[in-house]
Amino acid sequence: MKFYDSLDKKKKNLNLNNNKITIYVCGVTTSDYSHLGHAFSSMVFEVLHKYLEYKKIKVTRIQNFTDVDDKIIDKAKKEKLTMHQVSEKYINAFIQDMDKLRIKRADFYPRATDEISNIIDFIKKLEIKGFTYNLDGSVYFKVNNKEDYGKLSRRDLNNIVQGTRVEIEEKKQHPGDFALWKKSKEDEPFWDSPWGRGRPGWHIECSSMVMSNFGNSVDIHGGGLDLLFPHHENEIAQSEAISGVRFAKFWMHNGLLKISGDKMSKSTGNLIRLRDALKIHSPNSLRLWMLSSHYRNPIIYDRENILAQSKALRRLREATLISNMGKSHSGFSINKYREIFEKYMEDDLNTPKALSVLFDLSREINKLSTLGNDILGPQRLLKELAMILGLNLNEDQERENEDIDEAYIDDLINKRNKFRKNKLFKEADETREQLKKMGIEIRDSQEGTVWKKIN
RNA sequence: GGCGACGUAGCCAAGUGGUUUAAGGCGGGGGUCUGCAAAACCUCUAUUCGGCGGUUCGAAUCCGCCCGUCGCCUCCA
Numbered sequence: 001m002k003f004y005d006s007l008d009k010k011k012k013n014l015n016l017n018n019n020k021i022t023i024y025v026c027g028v029t030t031s032d033y034s035h036l037g038h039a040f041s042s043m044v045f046e047v048l049h050k051y052l053e054y055k056k057i058k059v060t061r062i063q064n065f066t067d068v069d070d071k072i073i074d075k076a077k078k079e080k081l082t083m084h085q086v087s088e089k090y091i092n093a094f095i096q097d098m099d100k101l102r103i104k105r106a107d108f109y110p111r112a113t114d115e116i117s118n119i120i121d122f123i124k125k126l127e128i129k130g131f132t133y134n135l136d137g138s139v140y141f142k143v144n145n146k147e148d149y150g151k152l153s154r155r156d157l158n159n160i161v162q163g164t165r166v167e168i169e170e171k172k173q174h175p176g177d178f179a180l181w182k183k184s185k186e187d188e189p190f191w192d193s194p195w196g197r198g199r200p201g202w203h204i205e206c207s208s209m210v211m212s213n214f215g216n217s218v219d220i221h222g223g224g225l226d227l228l229f230p231h232h233e234n235e236i237a238q239s240e241a242i243s244g245v246r247f248a249k250f251w252m253h254n255g256l257l258k259i260s261g262d263k264m265s266k267s268t269g270n271l272i273r274l275r276d277a278l279k280i281h282s283p284n285s286l287r288l289w290m291l292s293s294h295y296r297n298p299i300i301y302d303r304e305n306i307l308a309q310s311k312a313l314r315r316l317r318e319a320t321l322i323s324n325m326g327k328s329h330s331g332f333s334i335n336k337y338r339e340i341f342e343k344y345m346e347d348d349l350n351t352p353k354a355l356s357v358l359f360d361l362s363r364e365i366n367k368l369s370t371l372g373n374d375i376l377g378p379q380r381l382l383k384e385l386a387m388i389l390g391l392n393l394n395e396d397q398e399r400e401n402e403d404i405d406e407a408y409i410d411d412l413i414n415k416r417n418k419f420r421k422n423k424l425f426k427e428a429d430e431t432r433e434q435l436k437k438m439g440i441e442i443r444d445s446q447e448g449t450v451w452k453k454i455n
Numbered sequence: 456g457g458c459g460a461c462g463u464a465g466c467c468a469a470g471u472g473g474u475u476u477a478a479g480g481c482g483g484g485g486g487u488c489u490g491c492a493a494a495a496c497c498u499c500u501a502u503u504c505g506g507c508g509g510u511u512c513g514a515a516u517c518c519g520c521c522c523g524u525c526g527c528c529u530c531c532a
């Protein structure tokens with residue numbers, strides 16, 4: 001099983017201890033509703049999780065909530081709520097929205113505010129080792145004391161600031177130094193610490209959570225590519241400054257989601273909320289769309305593309321819905337498809353290729369069915385493999401059949417079939433048109449007439 | 456200015472030295488089936504991988520230059 005490691009810049013073999021694996025994924029700052037980029041990132045590592053589990057590997061996946069930060073504090077002031085209330089609201093929304101997308105939940109969702117005492121201990125250790133300095137009640141990490149700083153993002157400390165738009169805090173010893181502990185201003189939430197009242201800096205919570213849950217090193221550390229610098233670079237610096245060992249065996253970064261060529265991000269307001277996307281797209285179509293490009297590549301939001309995926313989805317679903325009338329066995333090897341699927345998944349999570357196996361399998365099922373073969377096994381395999389990718393091939397069918405007067409539809413279908421029996425085709429076609437106007441498409445087959453809702 | 460990614464058919468998107476004279480999906484053409492449809496199946500739809508050079512017996516795949524798009528260097532999945 002090979003995955004691309006952003007630090008070593010190559011695909012590496014995943015070696016396991018006792019068939020166990022630990023995964024830490026950087027979660028969201030709880031200052032707003034989650035957007036599609038969050039969904040994409042969460043889904044990538046969820047699919048990884050599910051695949052490993054399918055391979056009988058014991059996975060522990062943690063995804064954090066950053067529930068203390070400037071934006072949350074601002075929002076709380078504006079809405080006259082406490083920081084905690086704001087966070088609570090968006091944490092609940094996150095869970096709700098991700099559930100709807102059928103993202104299997106992580107094992108734990110630790111919050112920064114529950115981690116404070118560990119964080120303080122962490123900073124104390126860094127202090128003892130001489131990696132920090134105090135500046136007006138805030139504590140900073142000395143980037144110059146970490147000789148390999150910049151190894152993840154290939155950055156050189158000497159020109160790390162040149163040409164940037166960063167306003168350099170003149171007091172910092174080095175422009176790259178970052179806050180471990182921020183002194184709190186008046187009317188801001190705070191925690192007592194050896195350095196006075198304040199709150200943790202952004203990067204420290206992830207290091208602390210990894211270490212308090214997994215020890216000095218985690219197997220896979222994931223997140224969006226936008227976190228590579230400075231967030232993950234800083235995590236490495238502070239963690240390895242303490243432990244002296246490699247912080248994450250694998251750094252996995254998903255590509256960023258874009259809207260008409262530009263990154264989806266909070267700063268520009270250029271984003272689509274997951275809950276809004278779910279109003280016009282089914283979970284399956286959204287997932288199929290996200291899975292149809294490789295996780296490390298950027299993906300551009302485009303309604304037409306997602307719509308195309310929902311049509312593709314039908315192909316898969318139809319193949320699982322064919323009644324199994326066949327008796328004979330074709331000598332068809334389902335293991336071949338399973339093996340190819342696994343081969344692609346284990347090659348750095350190549351979901352586009354893995355999906356192609358599902359489509360090939362669907363075609364095979366249709367062919368076998370026409371030839372009168374037993375298709376139960378292949379159908380089960382199709383559903384099983386799709387489920388690893390979070391595609392529920394029964395779900396949309398059920399969903400589409402909601403809110404429909406089935407008895408009325410059955411009446412019309414019976415009526416049409418009587419017309420057909422009596423060769424009154426004109427009347428039969430009119431009835432079919434009537435159904436179509438209601439959004440119902442029908443299909444005649446040997447087993448009778450079946451119908452489904454169309455969009 | 457520094458670091459990095461990408462550019463493959465009408466569209467989306469894999470492939471990163473020979474097994475690929477390039478997966479899969481959407482769209483489109485033709486056919487089979489059907490009273491007609493739908494679905495399904497068969498078949499066609501890039502002799503070619505941004506451009507130009509180079510390395511090699513052999514390149515979409517490696518190297519160089521150029522053009523274009525984007526990301527990070529600021530909170531960000």
